Amino acid sequence: MTQDELKDAVAKAAIDEIKPHLERSTVIGVGTGSTANRFIDYLARLSGDFKGAVASSAASAERLKTHGIDVFELNEVGTVPFYIDGADEVNAHLHMIKGGGAALTREKIVAACAERFICIADASKYVAQLGRFPLPVEVIPMARSYVARQLVKLGADPVYREGVVTDNGNQIIDCYDFMIEDAEAMEAKINAIVGVVTNGLFAARGADVLLLGKKEGVERTALR
Numbered sequence: 001m002t003q004d005e006l007k008d009a010v011a012k013a014a015i016d017e018i019k020p021h022l023e024r025s026t027v028i029g030v031g032t033g034s035t036a037n038r039f040i041d042y043l044a045r046l047s048g049d050f051k052g053a054v055a056s057s058a059a060s061a062e063r064l065k066t067h068g069i070d071v072f073e074l075n076e077v078g079t080v081p082f083y084i085d086g087a088d089e090v091n092a093h094l095h096m097i098k099g100g101g102a103a104l105t106r107e108k109i110v111a112a113c114a115e116r117f118i119c120i121a122d123a124s125k126y127v128a129q130l131g132r133f134p135l136p137v138e139v140i141p142m143a144r145s146y147v148a149r150q151l152v153k154l155g156a157d158p159v160y161r162e163g164v165v166t167d168n169g170n171q172i173i174d175c176y177d178f179m180i181e182d183a184e185a186m187e188a189k190i191n192a193i194v195g196v197v198t199n200g201l202f203a204a205r206g207a208d209v210l211l212l213g214k215k216e217g218v219e220r221t222a223l224r
């Protein structure tokens with residue numbers, strides 16, 4: 001099976017996961033990226049079974065609207081029963097690195113408001129230790145150099161993702177050569193640097209369920 005087929009399989013599996021729980025009043029949290037896009041495409045087939053979605057990026061909001069799915073502001077909705085999103089890396093604790101698509105801050109906000117975070121990923125994303133994928137950090141533009149110097153002190157090789165402006169008007173620094181021992185501690189440490197909006201470690205609020213696409217089939221892991 002190709003990586004695209006595996007992404008497709010987990011997107012469908014996420015639909016099967018949430019379908020029995022949908023009500024006409026349900027607003028679903030939707031992530032960003034190529035795997036989340038497939039989920040959006042399948043979700044469109046259920047229109048009428050739920051109320052709408054909250055999106056973690058302008059791109060996902062656009063795709064949802066194109067399919068005729070109503071998009072709500074998170075502030076109007078409060079909490080969402082599910083948040084479905086991909087990951088750049090995920091480990092056995094269902095801690096993740098996210099933000100390859102620069103949507104990490106909004107993803108983290110919607111995830112924080114979700115009762116259940118369902119991570120959908122193909123098998124290439126599963127790792128024993130987080131950090132081979134460069135860890136994204138969203139920064140306030142004027143703080144970029146300062147934050148980069150602090151990240152060097154933490155052991156990272158920070159590289160400015162040139163030309164990328166987040167949906168929040170900020171910039172991204174990617175931390176290379178930065179294997180993570182304690183994801184929760186590092187998430188908090190980086191977030192404590194002045195000028196950091198947030199970083200792409202999702203450990204304090206990891207996923208509750210992982211649907212991992214393998215060539216043998218979709219493997220489901222539920223922590224809660």
Ligand SMILES: O=C(CO)[C@H](O)[C@H](O)COP(=O)(O)O
Binds near residue numbers: 034036099
């Ligand atoms: O965090 C993300 C975007 O900011 C995505 O979830 C992550 O990059 C995975 O993307 P894809 O499904 O395209 O592999």
